């Protein structure tokens with residue numbers, strides 16, 4: 159019986175997607191560099207080892223694609239994978255892309271176009287993840303250690319989305335291949351939210367005092383580098399904060415509702431679900 163391959167299957171979006179697809183009766187293979195011995199449908203997959211692409215795709219007719227993470231030039235690794243996806247006869251391909259295009263990552267746009275040119279190819283352009291407020295993301299680590307959101311984005315807004323809603327959107331597309339899908343969806347939460355608003359919500363709901371620590375783009379880049387991010391990726395992520403400050407990333411859509419039949423979670427609901435994060 160054909161089934162799904164979920165790359166990034168152990169990550170924030172992928173692991174929820176795996177559960178949703180399995181609950182929907184879709185045989186689902188979890189791709190990971192370290193596949194779980196306890197899961198007979200776990201398979202080794204490493205973007206840096208193209209010999210793992212074919213065996214992972216064998217017998218699948220749908221794929222969730224999480225491109226190489228923290229990489230400003232993913233196309234050289236993804237392009238050969240896409241060729242194998244086509245050869246395998248995959249009929250639905252859903253890529254986790256980003257609403258924000260990193261300033262020094264032009265190949266991400268070309269990669270999205272290549273995905274959309276595949277049979278059943280869909281790109282989910284996800285807004286900033288609410289899960290960035292959970293450790294080990296540097297944003298969350300800083301809140302935990304210093305009680306502050308450190309940002310260069312001022313009070314610019316982002317349409318923060320819960321990764322669980324991205325997974326639900328992807329599941330709708332992958333479980334029901336008859337869905338009359340578009341090739342591009344902007345996936346956001348219900349409304350735009352600034353970092354100062356996020357700090358207020360966390361404080362009001364959990365009692366944890368969270369203040370703002372406004373830094374320059376250069377200081378933010380240095381902090382990201384110090385957290386272990388590759389230099390080019392850290393610099394690009396900090397540069398995005400300037401765009402957020404200018405209001406250029408303040409966009410929301412109704413795609414989650416259209417795809418899943420239910421509205422996306424609000425940040426307050428996300429905080430309630432993860433209250434333990436701020437009380438320990």
Ligand SMILES: NC(=O)c1ccc[n+]([C@@H]2O[C@H](COP(=O)([O-])OP(=O)(O)OC[C@H]3O[C@@H](n4cnc5c(N)ncnc54)[C@H](OP(=O)(O)O)[C@@H]3O)[C@@H](O)[C@H]2O)c1
Nearest residue numbers: 166167168169170171190191203204205256284285286287
């Ligand atoms: N955070 C945001 O605000 C945001 C916004 C928009 C888009 N995105 C995009 O979301 C994606 C990340 O998704 P996520 O947050 O759900 O994942 P995640 O929690 O960051 O987990 C990363 C996943 O990638 C896998 N992985 C890492 N290196 C790999 C490699 N060399 N080969 C194969 N797999 C590898 C990991 O699997 P193993 O460790 O098990 O191998 C894991 O499943 C990124 O592409 C990012 O650009 C993020």
